[in-house]
Amino acid sequence: MPTSAASPSLGRVLLTGAAGGLGRQLRTRLRGRTTLLRVSDVVAMDPAQEGEEVVQCALEDRAAVLKLLEGMATVVHLGGISTEQPFDDIVQANIIGVYNVYEAARKHGVRRIVFASSNHVTGYYRQDEVIDPTMPVRPDGHYGISKAFGENLSRFYFDRYGIETVCVRIGSSFPEPKDRRMLATWLSFDDLERLVVASLTAPIVGHTIAYGMSDNTTTWWDNTPARHLGYRPQDSSEPFRAAREAAQPVVDVTDPAAIYQAGGFVRMGPFE
Numbered sequence: 058m059p060t061s062a063a064s065p066s067l068g069r070v071l072l073t074g075a076a077g078g079l080g081r082q083l084r085t086r087l088r089g090r091t092t093l094l095r096v097s098d099v100v101a102m103d104p105a106q107e108g109e110e111v112v113q114c115a116l117e118d119r120a121a122v123l124k125l126l127e128g129m130a131t132v133v134h135l136g137g138i139s140t141e142q143p144f145d146d147i148v149q150a151n152i153i154g155v156y157n158v159y160e161a162a163r164k165h166g167v168r169r170i171v172f173a174s175s176n177h178v179t180g181y182y183r184q185d186e187v188i189d190p191t192m193p194v195r196p197d198g199h200y201g202i203s204k205a206f207g208e209n210l211s212r213f214y215f216d217r218y219g220i221e222t223v224c225v226r227i228g229s230s231f232p233e234p235k236d237r238r239m240l241a242t243w244l245s246f247d248d249l250e251r252l253v254v255a256s257l258t259a260p261i262v263g264h265t266i267a268y269g270m271s272d273n274t275t276t277w278w279d280n281t282p283a284r285h286l287g288y289r290p291q292d293s294s295e296p297f298r299a300a301r302e303a304a305q306p307v308v309d310v311t312d313p314a315a316i317y318q319a320g321g322f323v324r325m326g327p328f329e
């Protein structure tokens with residue numbers, strides 16, 4: 058169930074990627090907690106409900122994105138390509154797209170952005186390591202590189218212009234963990250909501266990087282450097298462990314997908 062509806066208003070929030078898996082979750086959960094919720098995607102979305110505006114536009118369309126951010130106090134930026142794809146596609150949506158969002162934020166005086174980054178920014182760390190957000194990035198493909206670009210871009214916009222960002226390196230946010238890897242990387246939808254709301258409401262975040270994960274027993278990530286957000290996950294992958302391990306009883310420890318935190322992403326590409 059969505060968390061408390063009694064918290065203070067989140068103000069005027071833009072949600073990009075609103076037609077996607079997580080966008081649809083957050084649209085429902087943020088609705089009613091904002092002064093205005095403007096939702097956007099490149100594809101068609103459900104019609105606007107009370108307190109909402111719906112704007113269809115491509116992130117690579119700079120003029121449209123400039124208009125999109127007008128009057129917004131904060132942005133939850135989920136829009137973009139969310140899997141490993143050819144570089145030319147990733148460049149448009151994730152690199153030019155995120156630049157357009159930050160430029161529009163600068164021009165309109167937006168004060169804070171929650172940026173949906175990814176665990177694939179650090180996918181080439183091993184599954185027998187526990188890392189934290191202060192360690193160097195090790196992207197596992199075009200997608201991870203594009204999210205690392207977004208993280209660096211947002212740091213620049215904080216250092217130069219004071220626009221605060223929380224980069225959430227989302228693990229695997231689905232209704233349930235689908236495989237053994239997701240026992241470590243799972244982020245429940247309720248915990249996603251908690252993390253996004255904490256990122257929007259913490260008084261000071263500066264430029265913060267946090268891993269988006271539930272309170273899983275197995276973990277590769279230490280979120281201590283982001284504890285000032287006040288995010289406390291309340292779900293865990295543990296109830297799914299027996300079923301996921303039964304479905305995959307043997308782990309091939311020579312398989313790169315079992316060695317690296319990226320999992321199967323290490324097998325994707327090249328595309329030419």
Ligand SMILES: NC(=O)c1ccc[n+]([C@@H]2O[C@H](COP(=O)([O-])OP(=O)(O)OC[C@H]3O[C@@H](n4cnc5c(N)ncnc54)[C@H](O)[C@@H]3O)[C@@H](O)[C@H]2O)c1
Pocket residue numbers: 073074075076077078079080097098099100114115116117134135136137138139140149150154173174175176226227228229230231
């Ligand atoms: N779901 C996860 O477990 C997970 C994990 C790590 C990171 N993330 C990140 O969180 C965000 C949301 O993830 P999701 O699972 O909902 O992904 P999704 O693919 O379901 O949604 C992404 C949305 O972005 C839109 N989009 C794509 N290209 C666009 C463009 N050029 N202009 C405007 N909109 C465009 C798509 O139409 C889609 O609705 C993404 O940025 C993704 O990279 C998600």
